[in-house]
Amino acid sequence: xDQKYHLFYxxxxxxxxxxxxxxxxxxxxxxxxxxxxxxxxSSYNQMRQNRSSIDHAEMLAIKIAMTRLDNxxxxxxxxxxxxxxxxxCAQAISFARLSNIIFSTEDKKSGGVLNGPVIYNSSSCHHxxxxxxxxxxxxxxxxxxxxxxxxxxxKGN
Amino acid sequence: xDQKYHLFYxxxxxxxxxxxxxxxxxxxxxxxxxxxxxxxxSSYNQMRQNRSSIDHAEMLAIKIAMTRLDNxxxxxxxxxxxxxxxxxCAQAISFARLSNIIFSTEDKKSGGVLNGPVIYNSSSCHHxxxxxxxxxxxxxxxxxxxxxxxxxxxKGN
Numbered sequence: 001x002d003q004k005y006h007l008f009y010x011x012x013x014x015x016x017x018x019x020x021x022x023x024x025x026x027x028x029x030x031x032x033x034x035x036x037x038x039x040x041x042s043s044y045n046q047m048r049q050n051r052s053s054i055d056h057a058e059m060l061a062i063k064i065a066m067t068r069l070d071n072x073x074x075x076x077x078x079x080x081x082x083x084x085x086x087x088x089c090a091q092a093i094s095f096a097r098l099s100n101i102i103f104s105t106e107d108k109k110s111g112g113v114l115n116g117p118v119i120y121n122s123s124s125c126h127h128x129x130x131x132x133x134x135x136x137x138x139x140x141x142x143x144x145x146x147x148x149x150x151x152x153x154x155k156g157n
Numbered sequence: 158x159d160q161k162y163h164l165f166y167x168x169x170x171x172x173x174x175x176x177x178x179x180x181x182x183x184x185x186x187x188x189x190x191x192x193x194x195x196x197x198x199s200s201y202n203q204m205r206q207n208r209s210s211i212d213h214a215e216m217l218a219i220k221i222a223m224t225r226l227d228n229x230x231x232x233x234x235x236x237x238x239x240x241x242x243x244x245x246c247a248q249a250i251s252f253a254r255l256s257n258i259i260f261s262t263e264d265k266k267s268g269g270v271l272n273g274p275v276i277y278n279s280s281s282c283h284h285x286x287x288x289x290x291x292x293x294x295x296x297x298x299x300x301x302x303x304x305x306x307x308x309x310x311x312k313g314n
Contacts, residue, residue, distance in 0.1 A: 053223070054223075087245075087248040087282075116282070122273045123272070
């Protein structure tokens with residue numbers, strides 16, 4: 001795991017666990033300022049809590065960061081996430097001008113960075129963050145798997 | 158112009174004009190319930206006003222609609238917009254389960270429905286709304302052109 005982002009990934013993973021405990025799809029996101037390592041914002045999926053299918057961890061973290069910095073551009077900031085962003089979040093990250101995204105688990109079904117529409121390779125994408133992969137030894141993937149297995153089990157009852 | 162959506166398009170176009178007057182990229186969006194023709198929400202771009210590059214008209218209209226209906230699914234609702242949605246909004250529309258999107262002007266540079274990543278054709282898209290085009294006789298396109306021409310003129314001064 002890239003040592004620079006190690007601690008922030010743990011913060012993001014903790015938030016994914018908070019989401020899990022709240023019966024939300026377990027994903028956590030942290031935005032930091034690269035020059036100072038300040039945490040600008042952090043969030044977790046709140047789709048159930050907010051009754052909003054677009055309140056992904058990344059969208060909430062971006063909104064909080066823009067409010068906190070009073071700036072619609074987050075140049076020089078990085079987002080650390082426990083799952084590959086979906087196409088909506090990938091495009092929001094581009095609009096926010098985030099410099100780097102760092103994530104562990106790939107999302108083959110619904111991802112938008114390495115999978116699906118591969119947003120940053122599209123002609124409509126005018127800012128491409130650098131993509132850094134992090135190895136969390138499968139913890140985030142395991143948490144997601146447990147969450148969806150429980151969902152299916154409960155549906156079966 | 159499809160008579161069913163004629164009036165709602167005029168509402169959306171009025172909101173694009175409001176955005177223009179507020180120095181926002183002139184785009185308006187309206188969400189209606191198809192069975193009753195109720196307006197559930199309406200909004201315009203508020204990226205400058207809210208200091209948030211992700212506060213597109215469509216995102217704001219979706220959030221208001223979900224809050225108003227207390228439901229993260231907007232099945233049976235349609236969104237009428239003055240511009241082709243970008244990839245972020247296109248994916249948000251899919252997450253929101255909107256049944257139809259109706260728009261006039263195509264966005265060859267930054268659109269995500271007909272252009273760029275063509276979100277609804279992607280393997281990561283699990284709900285595809287129907288796409289209906291509306292002919293506004295070039296009014297929305299003209300308004301956008303005027304906005305960006307003024308921006309360039311002001312930059313030149």
